Amino acid sequence: MPELQRPKISAVITTYNEERNIGDCIESLLWCDEIVVVDSFSTDRTPEIAKSYEKVRFFQRPYYGSASQKNWAMDQTQYEWILIFDADERCTPELQAEIEALLASGPKYEAYTIKRRVYFMDRVIRFSGWQHDRVVRLVKRGAGRYPNRRVHADMQTRGPAPVLKNPMLHFMIESFEQYLPRIIKYGFWGAAQGWKTGRRSGFLEVFGRSTWRFIRMYVFQLGFLDGMxxxxxxxxxxxxxxxxxxxxxxxxxxxxxxxMPNLPPFDEDEKVWEWKAGEENAEEQKANG
Structure with missing residues (x-):
């Protein structure tokens, strides 16, 4: 089967202590023309594993949140299209084929949304609202940027971002040992975002929001159909x-x-948050070698 003639594509992966996942994630993206891995100074074998792949360009940078890390990572890429993954996600052969065919045909839009099939301990979560989980992850250089938020930041695009047919796989929770520290971190980061923007918290927030989230997911979004x-x-x-x-x-x-609270650091580098034209970013990469 002849190789599709398409624009070159850069894959981006952000990591921290992902030795169990990083190899499989990279393997699923080897069809891309380069893979940019931005690591937050992992203390396990993540750097060693990532650097063992010829296509990987490996960087390390302090972590100021997913949005900051992904924006910075996009600025390190070399090619016209950017595909963004976390280490616990996988690109399926079906999604690969859809993306390559789309780019080869001359895409109508500059950004595309990808559905995520969420796994909890190797079981697909079919309900709870996560069956509708989708994120903008395929974007033309300069056409999208993450907003300045420490947590829960969705990419903003300068035009529509239609949804692709095939999902990526998201191995969200493998064990409580792995997931509970992440929940705690996100709790602190979410609180820090609220503190920074002047939010208050009382009975309605502490009891009401958490109770409503459970009722909404388990009852109204049919989470009970996934059993235990x-x-x-x-x-x-x-x-x-x-x-x-x-x-x-x-x-x-x-x-x-x-x-006063000891807040996590926020990324104050304005260059990370500014929108960059594709041509300017490409020239910057050439200048940096």
Whole structure:
């Protein structure tokens, strides 16, 4: 079968201590023309594994949140189209074929949304609202940027981003040992985002938001149809919401007592957040060798 003639594409992967995932993620993206891995100074074998692949261009950078890391990573790429993945995600052969055919045909749009099939301990989550999980991950250089948020930042595009047919795979939770520290981190980061923007927290936030999230996911979004896995999954998500608002409440209480919170660092580099024209970014990459 002749190779499709398409524009070159750069894959981006952001990582931290992903030795269990990074190899499989890279393997699923070897069809791309380069793979840019941006690591947050992992302490496991993630760097060693990533650098063992010839197509990988490996960088390390402090972590200021997913949005900052992905924006910075996009600025390191060389090619016209950018495909963004996390280390716990996989590109399927069907998604690869769809993307290559799309680019070879001359795409009508500058950005595309990809559905995610979410796995909880090797079981697909069919309900709880996650069956509709989708993210903008295929973008032409200069046509999309993540907003300045520490957590839960969705890419903004300068035009429509239609949804592709085939999903990526998202191995979201393999074990509690692996996932609970992530929930705690996201709770702190979400609270920090709320603190930075002046949000308050009280009974309605701590109890109301976490309770409503569980009821919405488990009852109204049919999480109960996933059985015991659905129950545990929905409660984990509600727990993450509880942590965010409880931490923010604690910070406000202690601030009134003169004890200010120790916030995680935010990325204050304006270049990370500014939109860049494709031609300018390409020239910058050439200048940097």
């Amino acid at each position: 896995a659905g129950l545990v999954f929905c409660m984990l998500q509600a727990f993450g919401t509880y942590l965010k608002w409880a931490i923010l409440w604690e910070w406000r209480v202690n601030a009134a007592r003169g004890r």
